[in-house]
Amino acid sequence: IMGAKPVGCVFSEWALQDPSAWDFIRPILAENNGWAIFNYTPRGKNHGWTRLEAARAYPKGGYSEVLTVEDTRAVDKETLAQERREIILKNGTDALYQQEYMCSFEVPIEGAYYGVQMMAAEDEGRITGVPYDKAVLVHTAWDLGIDDSMAIWFFQVAGQEKHFIDYYESTGEGLTHYISYLKDKPYIYGSHYAPHDIKVRELGTGKSRLETAKSLGIDFDVGRQLPVEDGIDAVRTVLNQCWFDKIKCAKGISALVSYHKEWDEDNQVFRKHPEHDWSSHGADAFRSFATGYRRLILDVSQDDVGGVKPMYPE
Numbered sequence: 001i002m003g004a005k006p007v008g009c010v011f012s013e014w015a016l017q018d019p020s021a022w023d024f025i026r027p028i029l030a031e032n033n034g035w036a037i038f039n040y041t042p043r044g045k046n047h048g049w050t051r052l053e054a055a056r057a058y059p060k061g062g063y064s065e066v067l068t069v070e071d072t073r074a075v076d077k078e079t080l081a082q083e084r085r086e087i088i089l090k091n092g093t094d095a096l097y098q099q100e101y102m103c104s105f106e107v108p109i110e111g112a113y114y115g116v117q118m119m120a121a122e123d124e125g126r127i128t129g130v131p132y133d134k135a136v137l138v139h140t141a142w143d144l145g146i147d148d149s150m151a152i153w154f155f156q157v158a159g160q161e162k163h164f165i166d167y168y169e170s171t172g173e174g175l176t177h178y179i180s181y182l183k184d185k186p187y188i189y190g191s192h193y194a195p196h197d198i199k200v201r202e203l204g205t206g207k208s209r210l211e212t213a214k215s216l217g218i219d220f221d222v223g224r225q226l227p228v229e230d231g232i233d234a235v236r237t238v239l240n241q242c243w244f245d246k247i248k249c250a251k252g253i254s255a256l257v258s259y260h261k262e263w264d265e266d267n268q269v270f271r272k273h274p275e276h277d278w279s280s281h282g283a284d285a286f287r288s289f290a291t292g293y294r295r296l297i298l299d300v301s302q303d304d305v306g307g308v309k310p311m312y313p314e
Helices: 020-031 047-057 077-091 095-100 115-123 175-184 209-215 228-241 250-258 279-298
Strands: 008-012 035-039 138-143 150-158 161-170 189-194 242-245 261-264 269-274 300-302 308-310
Touching: 008 020, 020 035, 047 250, 077 095, 115 228, 115 242, 115 250, 138 279, 150 175, 150 250, 150 279, 161 175, 161 228, 161 250, 161 279, 175 209, 189 209, 189 279, 228 242, 228 269, 228 279, 250 279
Parallel strands: 008 035, 138 189, 161 242
Antiparallel strands: 138 150, 150 161, 261 269, 300 308
């Protein structure tokens, strides 16, 4: 719809949509003095939550409301009680009931991999302003898309804490664009973590993106090929050490909150693998961090007297 010059747009089920959609449509509506409506059921504290926060912070720019089933009275009390019993019986918790009927942002998305961990980060104040420390190296972690989005996390290490100070995602661009983006930043870089498929050679050039990046001045640390489940476990293990800049990492945070298992509609169960949607790119890049960085700091080499020492003591 980008070329359609809309005057008004309704973003139905906004919490499930790619948040970059609004970035593309907003300038068109601004030019047309247009309007937008975002209606949705909460899906954790992702971009749906930040949209509501923005509306509440600037009430003159719009209108917002949260209506539970108790406000709308769309379902009678007896049916509601039965619904809650059924949900608890199936899931062992009433989280889905709280989400769907009570419009709660405080419960994780059903099937979300990192919902509990990201809620803890929010509750503990680790999603906040995280300034860039000029005295500390900035590392990056990548997801390398080909036909779809490519994502990059920027982070610094302060003792046991990992400070995520920035996030970038784009689509339809070559590797040169992203490396130029890195060089335009004021950061002094340390390591760059990439997934194993960066070694795959492209048919057109005969070169891998690993080789192309090196020719452009970026030398990647390449992760091993691991089962996705192992990477997800690595992320869960390290998330309690992570701090996120609320503004610069907003889309990446939404990706981590929203990343979830694929739903099998026929059998009404979650499959064992992730849903590939807009949230995959930020989540996959974060997995590059969790597996690559952990592998490198835990790697050891023999010293001259037979002991061991960390190769990356920071």
